């Protein structure tokens with residue numbers, strides 16, 4: 001089928017790539033020529049990496065790239081699309097504008113999906129004349145390596161749209177989970193609950209961040225401990241999501257004080273060189289931390 005991907009940033013170019021690899025024709029749209037070109041370069045790099053690691057052949061790479069067109073023109077992108085997936089920045093107003101603009105161009109059968117990671121798909125879809133064709137498709141970063149897609153069912157989503165979305169996800173070799181549209185979907189809500197409790201345990205002096213992370217890795221088989229994951233994602237991002245979930249779901253998502261303090265101090269994790277851990281050149285600097293040190 002033909003798929004329009006709107007936004008060629010971190011997620012958009014990855015979604016375009018995995019869809020093209022499954023044989024679909026893709027039109028990738030961003031607002032500036034440099035941005036679509038950058039997205040396309042990202043796809044080329046990922047595919048070349050796959051060829052280098054013998055994950056795909058040179059000719060599969062070439063065929064995949066031949067299935068991708070880029071444009072800055074919305075009508076060119078969505079005019080003949082069977083599925084439109086938006087991956088523009090995380091703002092309700094922006095996504096609503098994109099949805100309404102798209103609906104003016106597409107035909108009545110086209111499905112419109114949002115890759116939002118935290119916003120209400122129901123609210124985004126509310127601007128449509130036919131909101132029953134809207135759905136959330138929450139891909140994970142980077143889409144070419146992450147198998148999961150949360151299929152988010154808005155209040156208005158009908159069965160045809162849900163079935164269409166599930167068929168598409170399976171077709172591109174991803175695994176779906178079906179989630180009713182509610183704050184944090186399934187992943188962020190549970191991931192954050194563990195992450196916030198881990199920070200509270202550090203505050204209470206139960207164990208050091210390193211020991212909490214080690215406990216969950218060795219005891220529960222987590223690939224990465226909850227505190228280290230927070231440093232990876234960015235503590236500002238974690239705080240923002242916690243505030244949103246607190247507003248929607250209640251006090252159990254109240255952000256711990258030490259999380260707020262780290263964000264106020266600009267200690268945002270890996271990207272600033274310090275969060276709950278110290279980071280150098282993208283790697284955790286190992287130092288034996290005592291519980292007292294972490295109560296600062």
Ligand SMILES: NC(=O)c1ccc[n+]([C@@H]2O[C@H](COP(=O)([O-])OP(=O)(O)OC[C@H]3O[C@@H](n4cnc5c(N)ncnc54)[C@H](O)[C@@H]3O)[C@@H](O)[C@H]2O)c1
Nearest residue numbers: 006007008009010011012030031087088089090116117141
């Ligand atoms: N980055 C992640 O880890 C991640 C994971 C899952 C979901 N998401 C969600 O995916 C969406 C995109 O995130 P991202 O990290 O790719 O952002 P990004 O900033 O990397 O990319 C967004 C792109 O959209 C473009 N854009 C802005 N307005 C546009 C418009 N009207 N039409 C087309 N393109 C437009 C921007 O120029 C930019 O290139 C957000 O909703 C985000 O919450 C992000």
